[in-house]
Amino acid sequence: MTIANAITRLADLLGDRLATSAAERTLHGQNETYYPNTPPDAVAYPESTEEVSAILRICHAEDCPVTPVGAASSLEGQHLAIHGGISLDMTRMNRVLQVNAEDLNAVVQPGITRMALNEELRTTGLFFPVDPGADASIGGMTATRASGTTAVRYGTMRENILALEVVMADGTVIRTGTRARKSSTGYDLTHLMVGSEGTLGIITELTLRLQGIPEATAAATCRFTSVEDAVNCVILTIQSGLPMARIELLDHMMVRGFNAYADAGLPEMPHLFLEFHGSEAGVAEQMAQFGEIAAEFGAEGWKTATKAEDRTALWKMRHSAHYASAALGTGKRLWPTDVCVPISQLAEAVVQAQEDAVRLGLTSTIVGHVGDGNFHAGISVNPDDADEMARAEDFTVALAKTALRLGGTVSGEHGIGLGKQKFMHEEHGPAVAYMRSIKQALDPKGILNPGKMLPPEGLARAAE
Missing domain, CATH: 3.30.465.10 (Uridine Diphospho-n-acetylenolpyruvylglucosamine Reductase; domain 3)
Structure with a gap:
């Protein structure tokens, strides 16, 4: 029972939809962040549930690892076939x-x-x-x-x-x-x-x-003199029950990244990007109510966008945050990380993250879906610079510990994958053993995306 046997049998099943070329394997070994290229042994392109079932029957019989992949946009290496085997590319099942x-x-x-x-x-x-x-x-x-x-x-x-x-x-x-x-x-x-x-x-x-689709949609931006003011504005907005559709924080470094990447021309100050959904009257009322709250925290530079093309441009810029963050570190890769904390603890967590980046001499941006307490940091790193990588590791550990200390989680969005396994025991304690039991029951041979999510057995269990 070997990976080679599985590949031979899968080739009979899939024909040219099983790729073993270096180009295909290298493509499926790439990722958006700092992890090295990790090619699988082969790439399978199923087109139906029946084919996925047949592929897994073969791989189960041959003890061959199977790692599913879609758009490959995950940020913690979830789609990397670190133990080789088959990269199961699901992009043809797209109806x-x-x-x-x-x-x-x-x-x-x-x-x-x-x-x-x-x-x-x-x-x-x-x-x-x-x-x-x-x-x-x-x-x-x-x-x-x-x-x-x-x-x-x-x-x-x-x-x-x-x-x-x-x-x-x-x-x-x-x-x-x-x-x-x-x-x-x-x-x-x-x-x-x-x-x-x-x-x-x-x-x-x-x-x-x-x-x-809402009857009316409006977007807006405003800026603040400090991150604390921006975050406290968000906290009061949420606590007031205002039904925000989007409320995004950009710190001054993230704004600098947008200016470098997209020539955004924004003042390098903390910003909020906002969106309101509802009826015409409801959207107008929501915007007015938010404006009153924002004024309490010294908001300035209020701009609105009601035309679809203007809103699209605003959110296209926001969605480019990963690449805008990378633009601040010329020739470097991006080490992205995220945490989520109770909304009342958000200001402390964001400020602590900024202070940690400065203390460690790192270029880092902060952008977040702060309406639910989730924010992201993007650290510029050179994977060949051992000292810089060590400092980036120190930053992610400090950020995770801050989140846990404040009653939060080490990831509100990116997931665990490869990068955050080391925090699983600290966050979940004895529950990790029950997670292992579930994994063992459903995948006794350990062929499904091995090496992800659960920490290695030998990792320290101080929290347990």
Whole structure:
């Protein structure tokens, strides 16, 4: 039982949809961050659930690792085949299978991207609201429990998945959940799979909640003299119950990055980017209420965007934050990280992160979906500079410890993957052992995305 045997058998099954060329393997070994290229032994391109099932039956029999991949936009190396084997490329399974407009849901395959899905939904008056920024695949967004700029209003992937079809490690196909909006039957396997990063099963079909496209939408920006003022404005806004659709923080370094990357021409001060959804009257009222709150914290430079093209330009700039952060470190890679804290602790966490970056001599940006306490730091690093990499590691450890100290989590969006396994015991304690039991029960041979999510057995367990 070997990887080579699996590749031979998969070639008979898939023909030219099993790629072993150096170019294909190198392409699937790339990532958006600082991890080295990690090519798989082969790349499989299934086109149906039946093919995914057949692939897994073969790989299970041959003890061959299988690592699923979609748009490859994850930021913690979830899609890298670090133990070799098969990269299971789901991008050809990219169809909308059913739209149930009356029930506000749709059934889709995992390879469709969020932008392609919303383009297909446009004529129905509905949209899928989760927006992580990158044009990620819906399957990947589900596997990493993604959220994004609209989570403050519409929730994360966890809240927007009704049902799944999943192929288990041995090739068995199961269905979890239904099109009904709730159920009280059995264990909640749907939400066990959401966020499992491909370590428990391969998602082949999803039933998604949809939302009606709002009658009116308006965006706005404003700036503050300090991050504390901007964050405290957000805290009061959320505590006031104002139904924000998006409320994003940019610190002065992130603004500098946008100016360098996109010639944005923004004053290098902390900014909030905002969006309001509702009726014409409701949006106007929300904007007025937010303006009153912002004025209490010295907001200035208020600008609004109601035309679709102006809003699109604003959010296109925001969605380029990863590349704008990288623009500050010429010739360097980006080490992105994120945490999430209770909203009342957000100002302390953001300020601490800024101070840690300065203390460690690092170039770092901060941008965040601060309406739900989640923010990201983007550190410029040279992977060949051992000292700089060590300082970046110190920064991520300090940030994680700050989040845990304040009652938060070491990741609100990026997930665990490779980079944050070392924090699992500290955050979850004895629960990690039960997570291992679930992994062992569902994937006894350990072929599904091995080396991800759970920390190595030998890692220190002080928290337990």
